[in-house]
Amino acid sequence: MAELEHNYNEDSIRSLEPREHIRLRPGMYIGKLGDGSSADDGIYILVKEVIDNSIDEHVMGFGKTIEIKISDHKVQVRDYGRGIPLGKVIDCVSKINTGGKYDSKAFQKSVGLNGVGTKAVNALSSHFRIQSVRDGKLKAAEFERGVLTLDQDLQESNQRNGTLTIFTPDDTIFKNYQFNPDYLENQIWNYAYLNAGLTINFNGKKFYSENGLLDLLRNKADEESVRYPIIHLKGPDIEIALTHGNDYGEEYYSFVNGQFTTMGGTHLTAFRTAVVKTVREVFGKDYDASDIRASIIGAISVRVQEPVFESQTKTKLGSIDMGPDGPTVNAFITDFIKEHLDNYLRMYPETKEALKKRIEQSERERKDMAGVKKLANQRAKKANLHNRKLRDCRLHFNEDKGEKPLLSTLFITEGDSASGSITKSRNVDIEAVFSLRGKPLNCFGLKKKVVYENEEFNLLQHALNIEEGLEGLRYNRVVIATDADVDGMHIRLLLLTFFLQFFPDLVRNGHVFILETPLFRVRNKKDTIYCYNETEKQEAIRKLGKKPEITRFKGLGEISPDEFGKFIGENIKLKPVILQKDTTIQKILSYYMGKNTPERQNFIIDNLKIEKDIVEEVYA
Template structure:
C-alpha cells in the first residue's frame, strides 16, 4: 500500500497536447479502429471527415465536384472546388483543436463537423498528411507526420479555388488496413443521394443523383413499393416513403449529410408526423404499429447546431427539432394523400391489413407467452451474461456484450466454459431451426425454439430493446453448420430485417486447422494459411521438424482452453450487411424458397 503511494507523485502527472491525446485515445474521436474489414472501422471515419468538409462547400453553394483517389498503399487524396481554406490559417485549421469556420453559422449554416476535431483527428492519426489550399491564384501548403508539422510552402498557382487534402492512415494504429471498395461505394452513393446535383468521382467512377432521396428510396425498393412514394423537400427537411408487403419498417436517416444509423429525435418525430398526417386524412385513429409495418422511408434534416449522442454521430439528440418536423411531415403527408387518392387508397388498405394481422397475432402471442411461463421463468437454451446495454443505447467500447448462437450441446459447452460471463451469453439451438421463408408472423409464436430466440434477444416489441450489442452466429464450418447459419440469417431477415440492416448480426470465424510442432502452435482459418504454417513450422534446410496438423470438424472439438483465445480480445467477426432492402426477398426466395428446379440448375452450373 505504501509503495504505490510513494510512486504516485508530481512526476506521474502528465499533460498531453490535443493531437497527442487523439493518438493516445483514438477511440474517443473515431470510435473503433479496425483494419478496414468492417464498414465502421476508423479508416472510413477518417475518409468521411475529409469528404464531409468537401461536401459542406457544395451545401453552401461553392463547387459542384469532388475528386477522390485511393491508391493501393492506402494513400487518399480529396480535392474539392469550394472556397479553399484561408491561406494564413491552413496549419491552425488542421492541427489546432477547436479551430475552424464551422463555429460561424454565417459561413457554414448546416455542417456536421461542428466540434473542430474531424480534420485534426485525421492529421494526428496519419503517418503522412498534407493540406493545400488554392485561393485567387495563390496557394499555401503544409505537410505533417503523425500530427507534427514537417514542412510548408506557398506561392502562385493556376489551380482553381478549393482544397486538396491527402493522408495515409498510420499503420501503427491501423495495422494491415485495406479500404474495401464496396464500403466506399455505399458511402459515396449516400453523399450523392443527399446532395442532388453534386458530382463525386472516386477514380473514374461517378456518383451523381438528380432526384436525391427519391433515388435512394427507388434503389432500396426496386419497384416493390405498393404505391407512388410520398415525397417532400424544403431547405431544412427532405423525406420520401412508401410501403411494401414486408413486416418491419426500415429507415435511412441523415443529419447535415451524416447517416444516423441509430436514428434519434428526428426519426421519432418523422414517425409521429406520418401517423398524424394519415390519421388526419383518413379521419381515423390508427395504431402506430399498423401504420409503420412495411414502411420504407428516407429522411434528411439540416440543423444549425446538431447534438449527437456519440462522437461518431450515429444518433441525434436535439429535442427542439421534434415539433417542427412533426408539423411539416403531418401537413406534407396529408396534402400528398389528398392529391393522390389512388395512392391513399392503397396505403389505407395496407394499414387495414396490418391491423387484421396484429389482431390475429394477439391471441397467438398470449398463448405463446402463457406456454413459456409454464415451461420456466428463464429461457432454457440461454446462458445469459451479467452486463447488458441500457435500453436503446449501445455499450461503450470495451463493455460491449454479445450473444453467441450455437448448434448443439457440444459446441455451446466449449463456448460456455471459455466465455466471459460478464459480457458473453450463449444461446444453444437444439437442432436445425425451421426454414421460415413464406411463413406468416404467427409461425414465430408457434415454434418454441424461434420464439425463445426472440425472447432471449428481447426484440418482440422493437429492435431498440435488443439486449445485446452483437448477435453472433457460431456454427460449424461444415455443410450442416453453413446450412444452420443460412436458416438463422433467413429467420432474422424475414422477421427482423432491421437487426441485420443496422449491423447487429455477425458470423464468428473460428480456425479450421491447428498446425503445431514441439515449440509452436498456429491456428489457420483457410487452406492457404495451413500450407504457409506447415512450411514455417517444418523449418528450413537440414533441421526439419515434425509437424502435426489437426482439422477441426466442429466447434465442439476445440477445447475450452483453446476456444478462449478465439472469443477473447482477438475475436474474428464478419459483419453481415445488406446491399439494399430490395435484394432481401429475391435472395431469400431463390436460395431458401421452393424454386427447386431453378436452384438445382444454378448449383449444377456453378458446382466447380
C-alpha cells in the same frame, strides 16, 4: 486504500496536449475502434470526417465533384471547393477548436461544427498529408501521428482550387484493420442521395443522384412489392420520402445536415409520430400506431444551423431548434408532414386507398397473432428464469454506456460441444452464448406467428429483446457461429432467413455477423499457424517446412477452449452480413430458400467445381 490515498498528490495530475488526449482516448472522438468489420468502426468515422468537409464546401456552392480513392489501408480525398486558406492549412488540421465553421457567415448548416474532425484523423494516422490549392498557389504539410514532419513552402500551381487529404490509419490503434468496400459504397451513396447534383468518383466508380431521397428509396425498396408509388416531399431545409412494402419491421434512413444518423434522434422520432398523426386525421380513424408503421420504408433529411448530437460521431440528434428564432425540430417536422402529406393523400386517392389496405392488413395480422403471442410470451417469461439455451453476459448494449457495451456479442451456436467451447473461453463481461438444439425451421414465406409458435425462435427473440423493435437490443453484435461444413452452412442460411424474414432491421443496421474460425492448424515445435483456407495452409507448410503437424478442424467442438479464446478475443474475425444497394430481401430469400428455381440450378451447374479444379487452383 491508505497507500492509494498517500500516492494521490500533485504529481498524480497530468495535463495532456490535445494530440496526446486523442491518441490516449480515441473512443471519445470516434467511438469504438474496431477492425473494419462493423459499419460504425472508427476507421469509417475517420473517412467520414474528411469527406464531410468536402461535402460542406459543395453545400455552400463550391465544387461539384469529389474524388475518393481508398485501398485496404490508405485513404485519399480530393475536392474542388475553395481550398483551406493557405496561411491556416497546418492550424486547421492540427489545432483543436480551429476552423472556418465557427463563422456562421462562411458556413451555414454544416455537419462539422466542433473543430475536432480532421485533427482526430491527423492524430490517429501513421501518415497524414494535407494540401490546399487557392488561386494558383499550393500549400502542403505532412504529419506522423499528429506530429508535423513536413512544412512545405508555398508553391506556384496550375491545379484547380480545392483540398487534398491523404491518410493511413495508425495500425497500432486500429489493430488488423481493413476497409470493407461494401460499407464504403453505402456511405458514399448516402452522400450522393443527400446532395443531388454532386458527383462522387470512388475507386473509378461514379456515384450520382438526381432525385435525392426518392432515388434512395427506389434503391432500397423492392419495386415489385411496394404497395404504392413512393411519396416524395421537399421544402426549405427538409426532404422526406416514404412508402410501404411487405417486409416486417420499420425501415428508416435519417439525416441531419448530410450526416447519416444511424441511431436516429429527435428528427426521426418526430417523423414517425407525425406520419401516424396525419394518417389518423386523413382517414378519421384511430388506427394503432404499429399498424400504420408496419412495413413502412421512410427517409428524412433536415438541415439546421447548429445541430447538437449526442456523441462526437454524430449518429444521434439531440433536441435542437431549426435556427436562432425558429421552431424546434419536432414542431418543424410535424407541421411540414401534417400539411404536405395530408395534401398529397387527398390529391392522389389511389395512393390513399393502397395505404388504407396496407394498414388494415397489418391490423388483421396483429389481431390474428394476439392469442398466440400472449401464450408464447408467458412461456418465454417462465423459461427466461432458467433459460438453459442462453448463457448471458454482464454488460448489454441497451443498458450500459461506454466502449465495452458496443462490443456486447451474442454467439448463436449449434450443439453442446461448440457452445461449451465458446462458453469456457468467452469474455463473460461482453460475450453471451445461445445454443440451438439442431437445425432451425426454414421460415421463408411463413407468417410472423411462427416466431411465437416455435419455442426456439421465441426464446431467441426474447434473448435479443427485439420483439418491439431495435430500441431494446441487448447485444450490438449477433454472431452466427456454426461449423464450416455443409450442415453448418445450412444452419447459417436458416438463421439468416429467420432474421431477414422477421427482423430485417437487425441486418440492415449492421448487427449480424458470421464468425470465421480456422480450418487448419499447422505447427512444429516452435511455431503454430492457424489457417482459414487451403491457400493459407499451403503457405504455412512452406513457411514451417520439414513436414509440420497439420490438424483439420471439422467442427467448432473440436477446438479446445484455450484455442477458441484466441479466435473470439481481440483478434476475432467477423464477416458482416450486408445488404447490397440493389438487392432486396424478398429476392434474396426466394433465390436461396425458395423452391428449386431454374436460376439457382443454373448457378450451381455453372459454378460447380470438381476436386481436380480445386487442387489446380491451390497450387497455381
